[in-house]
Amino acid sequence: MDSESALDDSYFDHCPWDFGPRASPAQRDAQAAHQKRLTDSGASIGAHCFVSPAAGVFTDTLRLGENSYIAGHAYVTGEVITGADCTVNPYATVRGRIALGDGVRIGAHSSLLGFNHGFGPDRPVHRQPLTSRGITVGDDVWIGSNVVVLDGVTIGDHCVVGAGAVVTKDLPPWSVAAGNPARRLRDRRETGPARRGTAQGGDGLGDAVARFADRARSQAAGLLARAWDTDAGRYRDRPGAPLTVRAHCDAVEIADLLLGTPPPQLSAAEHAERLRALQDPAEGMVPELADDGGPGLLPARAADGWIDDGAAEYHVLSVGYALELLGSRFAHPVRPVERMTAGQLVARLEALPWRTRAWTAGAWVDCWATGAHHNLGLGAAAGEPGALEALFGWLSTRVDPWTGMWGGASSPAEGRLQLVNGHYRLTRGSFAQFGLRLPYPERVVDTVLDHGGDPRWFAAGRQNACNVLDVAHPLWLAGRQSCHRSAEARAWAAEQLAYALEQWRDGTGFGFGPPGEGGSGPGREPGLQGTEMWLAIVWLLSDLVGVADRLGYRPRGVHRPEAARSPAPGPPAHPVPVDNTL
Known part of the structure; x- marks a missing residue:
């Protein structure tokens, strides 16, 4: 066995960043066949991506930008869209409606949960309806290991979320955040404590x-x-x-x-x-x-x-x-x-x-x-x-x-x-x-x-x-x-x-x-x-x-940002127009 093919398949499940330079021709062929099975089912996968066959990928929509990977034992479901250079590391969970920008790193054992169960007292939790507001993550974001991001959260560009954090609210761009619940510690562009205004808007x-x-x-x-x-x-x-x-x-x-x-x-x-x-x-x-x-x-x-x-x-x-x-x-x-x-x-x-x-x-x-x-x-x-x-x-x-x-x-x-x-x-x-x-x-x-x-x-x-x-x-x-x-x-x-x-x-x-x-x-x-x-x-x-x-306020009337009620009968995520003669 030559040096190029010396690495076992399971190595790349856990170290997918090495697949490009170190995989054997047979392993590249196997990865191409695996990706074809996904694309035949409707997925879109960019150039130079890796999706581990050991990952549980059961998505309704999957769009991976180029140079992205999903490592072994990750669990990915729902509607997942990523930019370029995104990584879902081993044992991470990405479920629901998830949109990632470019250069997003999701650490091992982290969970992005873009959906939620109801838990009203009228019925058991497993019979409650599901809701999904979705999670949006901007460009250049590092989500450390064992982080949990809850439904409805937006994480702005250039954020760093410390290991073990539980993110329940939006994080503005350039935030360094940690804790349970996560709180903003400082602006990533600053070496000391964040200055109000500059940290939240960049320009006051x-x-x-x-x-x-x-x-x-x-x-x-x-x-x-x-x-x-x-x-x-x-x-x-x-x-x-x-x-x-x-x-x-x-x-x-x-x-x-x-x-x-x-x-x-x-x-x-x-x-x-x-x-x-x-x-x-x-x-x-x-x-x-x-x-x-x-x-x-x-x-x-x-x-x-x-x-x-x-x-x-x-x-x-x-x-x-x-x-x-x-x-x-x-x-x-x-x-x-x-x-x-x-x-x-x-x-x-x-x-x-x-x-x-x-x-x-x-x-x-x-x-x-x-x-x-x-x-x-x-x-x-x-x-x-x-x-x-x-x-x-x-x-x-x-x-x-x-x-x-x-x-x-x-x-x-x-x-x-x-x-x-x-x-x-x-x-x-x-x-x-x-x-x-x-x-x-x-x-x-x-x-x-x-x-x-x-x-x-x-x-x-x-x-x-x-x-x-x-x-x-x-x-x-x-x-x-x-x-x-x-x-x-x-x-x-x-x-x-x-x-x-x-x-x-x-x-x-x-x-x-x-x-x-x-x-x-x-x-x-x-x-x-x-x-x-x-x-x-x-x-x-x-x-x-x-x-x-x-601001300390959020519209709740005609101009409310959130939905007023649970999803009604409606279109598929990507409808196909049949008549555009309006």
Whole structure:
């Protein structure tokens, strides 16, 4: 036996880093055959990889970047995506929804558990449903031996996690962390103890967002009082603006974010009762207020039973979530959703203006899916049998695999504005709200970053809350599944975050910003809508940068980052489009 073939196969199971330079031709052939069996089952394996035949690899999705390996006795299941130069060392466990960047080292006996069991008292644990928020690990990360990383955690770029740590919360980039539960000890770029701000943002953004949050909290009660009309017993977006349903909902969201309580003008029960009373009992939708501040009227039903009213459609989101924040729910199901059949739903989807007004089309999907969510919470129907499945089936087969979007191409006048903004509204209500994975997340990032560089919408002074939100959320959501272009996403977020923090106006909050295409939006004057939206945007941008923990708040309403309910019937992880003629 010559020196090249002197090493037993079991040696490479435990020392896979030696396979490239030291394996015999026969061992290389055997490895190629093993990898072919995996790729024939749907795996994607890059060049110069090694997967030990002694590892338990039983994945639904496996994508290994080049120069990566899975060592012997590792246990790998679920949906696992890695960048280049990633290593899963002997006896490590990688399960659930896992996305690794480039250069990630997972030490022996460590566990990345991207799923969880329920443990309610109503049934044995082994019969509880499984949930999966997924684990995302950035580039250049060393996870030491015997580390446990729990579901829902994001570990930022350049982190080092000490042996035996139990990671239960996100770690910002450059963290050196250890302990049970793991805590951040210092910034890897520093030789001494971490400096606040520099350690969390690299450029002081950590300190900046902390100062901003303290400032906003100290002024929150005054902002709400400014918008309260004592005589009408309702809220205006700002003094002099009309009384609106949304203003009341924005007040509830702002108070929840900054005060952790209902707006102080009324008790939680009183707020909930006033909002519940606005719902039309026959249709279950909330029309805009009449000029005198009383309940408004809804238009007649369309032929398929839908109520075509833009304000009432958005109130399915804003009122429904405000009531949830107040510990309440709608008094009645959203009837147009409840009575819609799968056939009617598909016909409505086909008729939406995807090519010319993708935002309008996406907003309708957001409304219908959110109505389904609220109806399920009441124990009512999410449409007639098969309607919810029809929604996700239709969306899964109409997504464009080249852009990750729904709708037409960009236009000279708007660029990708309609396409990206429509994607946000559609995915907010459907995939994000129901806890389903985005189709083609890498293409989403490509499209959204391309749009995010359009100076017509994102040059300093031209941003408005809608346009920035509609880029920040897709980047955040896609980033939970993939580390694709993560450094560029962080750079964009850092630039927009620095700008956003400067827009706060003491005593009045945030303005929405310059009106969008067609003059939409409340404009530059600070008010409740701008404040509510920018507070959520600041959280999303801060989380993309890795400093969200410094804010001390997390959106829980319309702009909540987490799913609102467990996954519904939906698409496969990588759907195959059959009709892209939208």
